[in-house]
Amino acid sequence: MNFKSLKLRSMRIPIKYLLVAVTLCALIVGAVFTGRRFLHLGKSVEIVSGKEKGPKDAPIQMDVYSDFQCPACRNALPMIEEIEQKYSPYVKVIFRQFPLEHNHAWSLLAAQFSECAAQQRKFWEFHGRIYATQEEWSKLTDVTPRFIGFAQEIGLDLKVLEVCLGKEEIISQIRKERETGAARGVQSTPTIFIGTEVFVGGPQLKERAPQVIEKELERLGIKIK
Amino acid sequence: MSLTRRDLLSVLEQIIVGGVFTISGWLKLVAPHQNFMAVIEQYQAVPHLWVEPVSLIVPWIEIIFGVFLLLGFLSRVSAGVLSVLLLSFIGLLGRGILLHIPIQECGCFGSLLKLEPWQALALDTLLFSLALILMCFEHSKLSLDAWLSK
Structure with missing residues (x-):
């Protein structure tokens, strides 16, 4: 056997090329897996009060990273709601801020309003209004009056809201939540985490989430009626 | 060792093409592959069953041959493989633009760099031209190939 080269059909591959290729591939694979370990994939993060829906002790947690x-x-909402209803009371939904400020002019402001609504325990009411009318207010040149209108409709205390909107810490909190999402591997919205499973966009959620949830419930010995 | 202008140009081309693919592959691989699945799905060109395998395989091809080209290892083969990838990206982007498929952004670099489809098309065309040049010339004296062939 010739150790200096391997004969593959008519092609002669010098063994040093094979060794270099294998070494480089091993280094690349090692680097990728090390890089992945730095991500906090699947790890749940602290719940910001007022942005969760469903029983607190629900065994399945859906972290929804979203932009208003x-x-x-908006298109993924019916799929999320369908899962919530189908697997109630075993699922809780947690909204996570991930405003894409560079793409969407009003996403940060909407997130600020929603955080302030959460402080008055009206997050989900605001969430519903804002998504239902998204197409309309997205085209406006100034959305503030429209958002204040929503706040009035859901019964927010406007004086408290005004003080809240002026707080820098609300913006920092939103950006921190977004950074946490990015560290978990979120690149676009909506990205949904169920345990260690990730779903990017409504179609992926609709297709794969029921299997994942049912498997987890089965593991926990819970039978769905 | 006397270096020609072609040697230096080849190194520059290797760094550009190989570097872009190394970064692009890395960013896709350290994030959940479902992100790249969503990117592929938005082009509405890949059969549904193939989306997941493609999302798992393409980033590895990008990073492996990107690193190979960056180091000047199997330069012509690597440039050839990356040219095939680039050609398919150009085809997908061109199809998307022509058919007015709502592509938010190309999805080439994860969350690091958001490119509009026409920007990605321009970048891919430039990279494809550079990769073709690399395929046409002998490897640079500064490449790993040159060191291995001694």
Whole structure:
């Protein structure tokens, strides 16, 4: 056997090329897996009060990273709601801020309003209004009066809201939540985490989430009626 | 060792093409592959059953041959493989633009760099031209190939 080269059919591959290729591939694979370990994939993060829906002790937690101005997030809502209803009371939904400020002019402001609504325990009411009318307010040149209108409709204390909107810490909190999402591997919205499973966009959620949830419930010995 | 202008140009081309693919592959691989699945799905060109396998395989091809080209290892083969990838990206983007498929952004670099489809098309065309040049010339004296062929 010739150790200096391997004969593959008519092609002669010098063994040093094979060794270099294998070494480089091993280094690349090692680097990728090390890089992945730095991500906090699947790890749940602290719940910001007022942005969760469903029983607190529900065994399945859905972390929904979303942007209020993103059409795909609006389109995914019926799928999220379908899962919530189908697997109630075993599922809780947690909304996570992921405003895409560079793409959507009003996403940060919408997130600020929603955080302030959460402080008055009206997050989900505001969430519903804002997604239902997204197409309309997204085209406006100034959305503030429209958002204040929503706040009035859901019964927010406007004086408290005004003080809240002026707080820098609300913006920092939103950006921190977004950074946490990015560290978990979120690149676009909506991205949904169920345990260690990730779903990007409504179609992926609709197709794969029921299997994942049912498997987890089965593991926990819970039978769905 | 006397270096020609072609050697230096080849190194520059290797760094550009190989570097872009290394970064692009890396960013896709360290994030959940479902992100790249969503990117592929938005082009509405890949059969549904193939979306997941493609999302798992393409980033590895990008990073492996990107690193190979960056180091000047199997330069012509690597440039050839990356040219095939680039050609398919150009085809997908061109199809998307022509058919007015709502592509938010190309999805080439994860969350690091958001490119409009026409920007990605321009970048891919430039990279494809550079990769073709690399395929046409002998490897640079500064490449790993040159060191291995001694």
